[in-house]
Amino acid sequence: MIYLTRRERFCAAHRMFRQDWSDEDNSRVFGKCSNPNWHGHNYILWVTVKGNLSEEHGFVININSLKKIILENIIEKIDHKNINLDVDFMKGRIATTENLAVAIWNELKPHIEKEGAKLHCVKIAETENNSIEYYG
Amino acid sequence: MIYLTRRERFCAAHRMFRQDWSDEDNSRVFGKCSNPNWHGHNYILWVTVKGNLSEEHGFVININSLKKIILENIIEKIDHKNINLDVDFMKGRIATTENLAVAIWNELKPHIEKEGAKLHCVKIAETENNSIEYYG
Amino acid sequence: MIYLTRRERFCAAHRMFRQDWSDEDNSRVFGKCSNPNWHGHNYILWVTVKGNLSEEHGFVININSLKKIILENIIEKIDHKNINLDVDFMKGRIATTENLAVAIWNELKPHIEKEGAKLHCVKIAETENNSIEYYG
Amino acid sequence: MIYLTRRERFCAAHRMFRQDWSDEDNSRVFGKCSNPNWHGHNYILWVTVKGNLSEEHGFVININSLKKIILENIIEKIDHKNINLDVDFMKGRIATTENLAVAIWNELKPHIEKEGAKLHCVKIAETENNSIEYYG
Amino acid sequence: MIYLTRRERFCAAHRMFRQDWSDEDNSRVFGKCSNPNWHGHNYILWVTVKGNLSEEHGFVININSLKKIILENIIEKIDHKNINLDVDFMKGRIATTENLAVAIWNELKPHIEKEGAKLHCVKIAETENNSIEYYG
Amino acid sequence: MIYLTRRERFCAAHRMFRQDWSDEDNSRVFGKCSNPNWHGHNYILWVTVKGNLSEEHGFVININSLKKIILENIIEKIDHKNINLDVDFMKGRIATTENLAVAIWNELKPHIEKEGAKLHCVKIAETENNSIEYYG
Numbered sequence: 087m088i089y090l091t092r093r094e095r096f097c098a099a100h101r102m103f104r105q106d107w108s109d110e111d112n113s114r115v116f117g118k119c120s121n122p123n124w125h126g127h128n129y130i131l132w133v134t135v136k137g138n139l140s141e142e143h144g145f146v147i148n149i150n151s152l153k154k155i156i157l158e159n160i161i162e163k164i165d166h167k168n169i170n171l172d173v174d175f176m177k178g179r180i181a182t183t184e185n186l187a188v189a190i191w192n193e194l195k196p197h198i199e200k201e202g203a204k205l206h207c208v209k210i211a212e213t214e215n216n217s218i219e220y221y222g
Numbered sequence: 223m224i225y226l227t228r229r230e231r232f233c234a235a236h237r238m239f240r241q242d243w244s245d246e247d248n249s250r251v252f253g254k255c256s257n258p259n260w261h262g263h264n265y266i267l268w269v270t271v272k273g274n275l276s277e278e279h280g281f282v283i284n285i286n287s288l289k290k291i292i293l294e295n296i297i298e299k300i301d302h303k304n305i306n307l308d309v310d311f312m313k314g315r316i317a318t319t320e321n322l323a324v325a326i327w328n329e330l331k332p333h334i335e336k337e338g339a340k341l342h343c344v345k346i347a348e349t350e351n352n353s354i355e356y357y358g
Numbered sequence: 359m360i361y362l363t364r365r366e367r368f369c370a371a372h373r374m375f376r377q378d379w380s381d382e383d384n385s386r387v388f389g390k391c392s393n394p395n396w397h398g399h400n401y402i403l404w405v406t407v408k409g410n411l412s413e414e415h416g417f418v419i420n421i422n423s424l425k426k427i428i429l430e431n432i433i434e435k436i437d438h439k440n441i442n443l444d445v446d447f448m449k450g451r452i453a454t455t456e457n458l459a460v461a462i463w464n465e466l467k468p469h470i471e472k473e474g475a476k477l478h479c480v481k482i483a484e485t486e487n488n489s490i491e492y493y494g
Numbered sequence: 495m496i497y498l499t500r501r502e503r504f505c506a507a508h509r510m511f512r513q514d515w516s517d518e519d520n521s522r523v524f525g526k527c528s529n530p531n532w533h534g535h536n537y538i539l540w541v542t543v544k545g546n547l548s549e550e551h552g553f554v555i556n557i558n559s560l561k562k563i564i565l566e567n568i569i570e571k572i573d574h575k576n577i578n579l580d581v582d583f584m585k586g587r588i589a590t591t592e593n594l595a596v597a598i599w600n601e602l603k604p605h606i607e608k609e610g611a612k613l614h615c616v617k618i619a620e621t622e623n624n625s626i627e628y629y630g
Numbered sequence: 631m632i633y634l635t636r637r638e639r640f641c642a643a644h645r646m647f648r649q650d651w652s653d654e655d656n657s658r659v660f661g662k663c664s665n666p667n668w669h670g671h672n673y674i675l676w677v678t679v680k681g682n683l684s685e686e687h688g689f690v691i692n693i694n695s696l697k698k699i700i701l702e703n704i705i706e707k708i709d710h711k712n713i714n715l716d717v718d719f720m721k722g723r724i725a726t727t728e729n730l731a732v733a734i735w736n737e738l739k740p741h742i743e744k745e746g747a748k749l750h751c752v753k754i755a756e757t758e759n760n761s762i763e764y765y766g
Numbered sequence: 767m768i769y770l771t772r773r774e775r776f777c778a779a780h781r782m783f784r785q786d787w788s789d790e791d792n793s794r795v796f797g798k799c800s801n802p803n804w805h806g807h808n809y810i811l812w813v814t815v816k817g818n819l820s821e822e823h824g825f826v827i828n829i830n831s832l833k834k835i836i837l838e839n840i841i842e843k844i845d846h847k848n849i850n851l852d853v854d855f856m857k858g859r860i861a862t863t864e865n866l867a868v869a870i871w872n873e874l875k876p877h878i879e880k881e882g883a884k885l886h887c888v889k890i891a892e893t894e895n896n897s898i899e900y901y902g
Contacts, residue, residue: 088592089627097349099235099260102416115415117422123304124235126262128349134627139596143523144510144588149624150525168259180416184360188411213233213264216421219361219406224864225899238688251687253694270899275868279795280782280860285896286797316688320632324683352693355633355678369893371779371804374552387551389558395848396779398806400893440803452552456496460547485777485808488557491497491542505757507643507668531712532643534670536757576667621641621672646824659823661830724824728768732819760829763769763814 089206090146091134094156096165098173099126100181124168129186130211131160133194137203147203155197160190183212187220195222225342226282227270230292232301234309235262236317260304265322266347267296269330273339283339291333296326319348323356331358361478362418363406366428368437370445371398372453396440401458402483403432405466409475419475427469432462455484459492467494497614498554499542502564504573506581507534508589532576537594538619539568541602545611555611563605568598591620595628603630633750634690635678638700640709642717643670644725668712673730674755675704677738681747691747699741704734727756731764739766769886770826771814774836776845778853779806780861804848809866810891811840813874817883827883835877840870863892867900875902 101124102116112120119125133156137146164173169181175193179185191208198205211217237260238252248256255261269292273282300309305317311329315321327344334341347353373396374388384392391397405428409418436445441453447465451457463480470477483489509532510524520528527533541564545554572581577589583601587593599616606613619625645668646660656664663669677700681690708717713725719737723729735752742749755761781804782796792800799805813836817826844853849861855873859865871888878885891897 087629088595089629090592091625091627093623095349097261097263099262115420118302121302121304121308123307124260124262125233125302125304126235126260127233128264139592144590144593146592146626148523166254166257166261168257168261171259172257182416184362184411184418185416187360213231215365217363218418219363221359221361223901224867225901226864227897227899229895251692275864280862280865282864282898284795318688320634320683320690321688323632351637353635354690355635357631357633367893369805369807371806387556390846393846393848393852395851396804396806397777397846397848398779398804399777400808438798438801438805440801440805443803444801454552456498456547456554457552459496485775487501489499490554491499493495493497503757505669505671507670526710529710529712529716531715532668532670533641533710533712534643534668535641536672574662574665574669576665576669579667580665621639659828726824728770728819728826729824731768759773761771762826763771765767765769 087136088139088146089134089136090149090152090203091132091207092149092152092156094131094133094153094161096129096131096161097126098129098164098167098169099124100169101125102181104180124170127212129183131156131190132207132209133190133205134207134209135198135203136206147198147201151201152198152203155194155201159193159197183210183216183218184220186210187218191220191222223272224275224282225270225272226285226288226339227268227343228285228288228292230267230269230289230297232265232267232297233262234265234300234303234305235260236305237261238317240316260306263348265319267292267326268343268345269326269341270343270345271334271339272342283334283337287337288334288339291330291337295329295333319346319352319354320356322346323354327356327358359408360411360418361406361408362421362424362475363404363479364421364424364428366403366405366425366433368401368403368433369398370401370436370439370441371396372441373397374453376452396442399484401455403428403462404479404481405462405477406479406481407470407475408478419470419473423473424470424475427466427473431465431469455482455488455490456492458482459490463492463494495544496547496554497542497544498557498560498611499540499615500557500560500564502539502541502561502569504537504539504569505534506537506572506575506577507532508577509533510589512588532578535620537591539564539598540615540617541598541613542615542617543606543611544614555606555609559609560606560611563602563609567601567605591618591624591626592628594618595626599628599630631680632683632690633678633680634693634696634747635676635751636693636696636700638675638677638697638705640673640675640705641670642673642708642711642713643668644713645669646725648724668714671756673727675700675734676751676753677734677749678751678753679742679747680750691742691745695745696742696747699738699745703737703741727754727760727762728764730754731762735764735766767816768819768826769814769816770829770832770883771812771887772829772832772836774811774813774833774841776809776811776841777806778809778844778847778849779804780849781805782861784860804850807892809863811836811870812887812889813870813885814887814889815878815883816886827878827881831881832878832883835874835881839873839877863890863896863898864900866890867898871900871902 102119103112238255239248374391375384510527511520646663647656782799783792
């Protein structure tokens, strides 16, 4: 079993809040991350897949196929966008990095399995100090 | 003459556009950076000051004074904010990193001179690939 | 199960040695890390907690609570200090990064469990080339 | 159980291709990585060992012993070399990072066990975006 | 006057040697960088341009134009190539980073001036420890 | 004129204080950096030299000569040492990064000129947020 990790980046705006809460409650729980006019981040995304080493190619997965899967299903939909307003796979979810990791996992999983590998981990760094990992 | 650089960070939303232009023109010139629902970045700010080395302290400037100047005048006003809507010193300017560097220079200069040093450079990185420097 | 990692930093002096050994033995085993007048590092600390994703907040743990726990229990006690002489939770231990990771784990664990999450990993980098991980 | 990771670097040329394939097939599968005149990378290697914390030294493994094992068995044989032509432990293997990680694992394992620790992970980054992990 | 820097990367093989020298002389002067079977690097290229801030756009130069200039004139010709054998603008030059910086300067300068800006600096890092800057 | 920069690192303890001041005054001016039992850093040192490009070698300076100069004159004397107590070229100076940059400049200058190049800049980062540059 070999693990391959691909790093991609996206720049997006978001706001952490619940519509069914008052501004005061949102501010108390989410702090400055709840700013009504949004803020944003340079998110870094690491996608780790695992599988057997192909004798034929010396690959776990063709890195170009993996790159294409991430670009088409995630980056093109979220880069230079508003996570709360513009991203279909985040509709109805609070725009935390935790929820983002789970949503990206669900988007990527079937595409990676079609390539004969398994999705192992979705890791997202929101800043240089905060990051989230999800293993399914 | 010695140069001292302090790094600070802020996370903000922005949109590059001109109100007096059509959506098509904004999109043609500013591309995906003109997304109407905003996007955002983890901006990195480096402020470089220069001055003579104080015999008494071995300092160019007290780093805690410099840090306080940057936090009070810049970071508290722009971190977790929308650069176009929430930041007084960017009102009426297109929210490019170039304009941001000039505006931050103008905000910081008098405060740094009061400490007996000179502002040398404001550098801002918008992503790991793009950055701006302004020397006044 | 979701994993959240918070990065913090501290700058400290230390020396690796055993009082019950001769200077020659300390030097033979610990090399230049045993310099009698101390040396120091910019340590980087990553604390990873795990837990269920809260439906209510979209969080594993409130990042501000985690940050406060690390600052109050670790950073304020060790930053700009001498690990051998000034840090209560390292008293009586050789000041290796391995021992530091175990001691920090023991300090943090009860506080993180009070927040309803589990401590998963304490990772410390002493230099850009050397790091330690402890999982309890 | 404590985990210690040592980072080392090497700069090498390589080419991904199979001699029993046509140029067209190599190019189709391996893309620009199959350039006949070679290309190269600054590879980063992380070797993670695990073991019990020695009461006597506060160590998992003496870091200088680990460093010497990696330098003598890997870095001196591969740094500033051609992976396909100059490196004995890669003879007969396609020069993918996957195969490199497995080969380095096999070279290091007996030497680390002689020091009383266990090899846990060999991680290699080929670029800032692509990396491989192997756990045996 | 504002300075804008764009970072790009390329992975290439090279060898430092002179054909009119013996193997012994090449090895004495260029050391392990003269390995006959090549070695390689992940080069990082920073291109800094300077110019007046356009009132109309808030730009020094359109970053997409600058990116396109660097990709078409440099990256497509050198990425995943052999600098000594495959790159027209390095023909007849010793493949040092110094010569590479001068050659890239000469390639980029007319294209950047056509965009109304001035080329200020070409910086290339060969490894994390070695880099070259050329200002024309 | 070409500029070449070499990066080296050293880990050292220090304390910022004046012996002719009271503890209260030292604490007021230097804050936590004045801790009587020392603290320490992973310092990063960049040495930039400039010169003409040699037609014969394609070099500004032989990087191995530069590396040797920095190791012998700086790193061996300061790495894993106490800057206040163990380092001859810092005797009698307050252990600020500013004073360190000037002292390292003075140590390196004659050796670099003997190699036919000019010392251009000594840059030292004390943490990821604070750095000093000195140009003579």
